[in-house]
Amino acid sequence: MKLNRRLFMGGAAAGAAVATLAAPMAQASNHGKPKVVVIGGGAGGATAARYIAKDSKGEIDVTLIEPSRSYYTCFFSNLYIGGFRELNSIAHSYGTLAAEYGINVVHDWAVGIDRDARTVTLAGGAVLPYDRLILSPGIDFVDGAVDGWDVSHQNAMPHAYKAGSQSELLKAQIEAMPDGGTFAMIAPPNPFRCPPGPYERISMVAHVLKDRNPTAKIIIADPKEKFSKMALFQEGWADHYDGMIDWIGPEFGGGNVSVNPEAMTVTIDGEETKVDVCNVIPAMKAGRICEIAGVNDGNWAPVNPHTMQSRADENIHVLGDASHQGDMPKSGFAANSQAKVAAMAVRAALTGSKQFPAKFTNTCWSLIDTDDGVKVGASYEATDEKIAKVDGFISQTGEDAALRKTTYEESIGWYAGITADMFG
Template sequence: MGLNRRNFLGRGIGAGLGIAALAAPMVAAQGRPRVIVVGGGAGGASVARHLAQDSDGAIDIILIEPTRSYYTCFFSNLYLGGLREMATLAHGYGRLAADYGINVVHDWVVGVDRDRLEVALAGGGRLGYDRLVLSPGIDFIDGALPGWSVAAQNRMPHAYKAGSQTELLRAQVDAMRPGGTFALVAPPNPYRCPPGPYERVSMIARRLRATNPTARILIVDPKDSFSKQALFEEGWQAHYPGMIERIGPDFGADRIELRPERMEIVIDGMVEAVDVCNAIPPMKAGRICDLAGVSEGYWAPVVPATMQARADPAIHVLGDAALQGDMPKSAFSANSQARVAAMAIRAALTGARAFPPRFTNTCWSLIDAEDGVKVGATYEATEDRIARVDGFVSQPGEPAALRRATYRESLDWYAAITRDMFG
């Protein structure tokens, strides 16, 4: 949207906004302040539930999410590896409505009027808000992966939004000819779940080891290095020796073209025929951030202490879509940011006390059955970013008992975060 008075004020206020600026409550026409949350994933569902739980009915909460069942992208790689069923990744919104009084609307938001404080729905009608939370996850950058488009996703699935794409990719792997080639085209930074593509390779290798042991896995990676690289490479050598090959930018992986109809990857002019190609394109914030006018470039800058959009203090942006600093784009990060945003919103709308924000993240990855590794950190809000304070990472050569415990810890986390999201 073009520059207007609200845009101008939003840019001026947002640059220095902190918790102290949230003292004056706003009251909606219906008598209670209203918060609209767009997106029902790790950030959106979490902020809606925490607001409902902590405000004791003082805030009217509307969660807008087009799907009735949310499939977690996190842990979907385990489905590809045969360690989970798809049904275990599906979660509904019934308890948020029944137990927490959240008005769950299954629709698309197709516009945001920041002057009127309204969102427009694809199904018709407009809803007013006092605060708007955008947690739309990721979309793909059009044309950024030469030869690939959404129209080609059934030939070369991305499977980076869990559900039918995940099921399609597993079916394609299972149908590979003996000794065939599975290729994964990794995205450039930044993107959702930095270790995700490499855990996916591990799980595909696990499946092929059992069903197609002479198959080959090719990683085409535009990055010089990747998250947990030493741990993954150690695990691949131990569990899948000779099966996995990675090509980096020094061998042309940053100069590629995809030919979905021919099932070919052109790498620096050389043609590579493949049987299955998991193409993960470059990413950006979900489209609603552009429609709301809160994006700069591909992501939406936020005020670290409150997750408010720099462009508009009445809008908060969470999770993968936010440009916030050092936190990786992960479900754990989104959930942590949602707690901070919920506290800030409740303080602004009801006068409740807001405490200094705290952020944490842990990301688990599975290399083989019960061989889990992790990385994590704590963070603090500075003036310009969410800044890393300290961290930890699994180490090469750890005993099997520790790796098994790490994997089982991840199972407990999955159960805990999905309870925190959906009640």
């Protein structure tokens, strides 16, 4: 079935058709309307801001803090690298959220949170009060995760795991590789944003090189014994890019890696290799504002699965990649799903509206080659301990070309639907 905007957006309402729960109205911190501040304008934050503003019908003042005026989705950025999309097709603005939903969109960095006073301080000096705060900052990288690399080296060895200029840089480097050159990827340890993402990227790099530079080689140094859709990707690599891709798992030193950005070398288990392009995807953690807010437990922010409220502060909700919530992967679809649950909980707390039991869904599509799409997904429910997987599905090896093409077309419809759901 091909997904479209109507089906995607309607699915959230259908999932909420269950018994209602009563929720008390909270006291606003200031006179007038209760105030919600959302930090981070991606799949979690933008969705939460839009749903709170839309469904409260003006009863709640919503402010969205996002430093970027154009937001580039990390999902589908690999398809840009592979030549299947233009960069502007994954860029989105916040104008509709402001104009049609009355959201106060502020392009600035949040640099401080006072949980006692319930205020957010911005880099520009403004101090914003809140009754509820939603944190959806995405990911940052763990310092020292890859020996020899830090963010100061991201121009020489891009991560491209925050889309936009990094995606452009990596694509340009791949296209400029010398004949017969070597592309290397340092894959991240679990947990990380978009579990199939590095391996879809390898597929897209191979797609480009097969056409432009067919004698080029790709090596992947991976600390994990297995990865998302592993059998599907390996089947696809054998079918489409036979002999081009060398995956080096931990048994052969994939977890013992260092890089030298100046010399453009990668050392795997003591063996140094000169490379032409190196995509370093380090270990990840919650965006810095979660640490500033004091809601992290280690690298991630634990939440109550029923409401996405922080375990450390009931007035703060944490969404998407930054949250430690249980069985859901860190994906755009997951963040969007969690945002709707949080938005409903916030409206219930601040306006006394009905609250339904939390339900979550996720699907992750990947493209291996032209019209060769695969997917994995699941449905989830909230327990007191975690967001728990209820059931799931995954594409099968050996599927026919028509089914794989249909799967890819589903992903195109989903992208149109989720970005409309995020940005209006």
